[in-house]
Structures are given as structure tokens and as C-alpha cells.
Amino acid sequence: MDERTGADIRGAIGGDAIAVARIVADAEHTEDPLVVVMAALLEAAPARLVRALGLAVSSRDRQVVAIARAHLAEDRDLVDALARDHLVSYPDSLVVSWIAGHPGASGPRSA
Numbered sequence: 447m448d449e450r451t452g453a454d455i456r457g458a459i460g461g462d463a464i465a466v467a468r469i470v471a472d473a474e475h476t477e478d479p480l481v482v483v484m485a486a487l488l489e490a491a492p493a494r495l496v497r498a499l500g501l502a503v504s505s506r507d508r509q510v511v512a513i514a515r516a517h518l519a520e521d522r523d524l525v526d527a528l529a530r531d532h533l534v535s536y537p538d539s540l541v542v543s544w545i546a547g548h549p550g551a552s553g554p555r556s557a
């Protein structure tokens with residue numbers, strides 16, 4: 447992930463409308479599965495996760511897609527289980543930490 451993408455993800459999590467707009471726009475052409483996952487969460491658009499999964503080459507990225515899918519399906523128990531497991535291996539996973547900190551699918555959408 448490049449520096450701008452990381453800044454946009456952090457900004458979107460913090461509610462920066464410009465960062466949100468960039469992530470949503472970038473999701474159309476990026477090869478970064480995290481950007482596509484973020485766009486799916488921000489727009490509450492689970493269909494975007496199909497593309498994210500296709501871009502995910504590492505198990506880490508595939509886990510983020512699965513956690514986002516469970517989140518958008520509002521399967522809180524599955525989100526909790528998957529997020530805990532993921533964060534043990536990848537404690538720096540900001541997107542998963544953000545998802546885990548929201549009680550339902552409406553949390554990230556309102557960023």
C-alpha cells in the first residue's frame with residue numbers, strides 16, 4: 447500500500463469526506479484489495495467484495511474480505527470470531543480494527 451492510500455484509509459476511518467471520495471473513486475481501478483474493501487464498507491456495497499476477493503492474493507487480504515463480508519451481512523458473531531483471529535496474527539490491521547469496533551454494518555458507512 448502506498449503512502450497516499452494509507453493516508454486515505456486513515457482519513458476515511460476518521461470521517462474525512464475527501465478521503466472517502468478518493469477511496470470510492472479509486473476502487474474502480476485499483477489493484478489494492480484493501481481499497482476495494484474500504485469502498486464496499488463505506489458504500490455498504492457487498493457486491494464490491496467480489497472484486498476485492500479476486501484481487502486478494504494473500505491470506506491476510508482474503509481474511510479482510512471475509513470479515514468485511516460478515517460485517518455487511520451483519521453477522522456480528524462471525525465478525526467477532528474472524529476479527530479476533532485476524533488481529534492476533536496482524537495486530538496492525540487498521541481496517542479490521544475499525545470493523546471490529548462498530549456494532550453493525552451501519553458503523554463504517556457513516557464514516
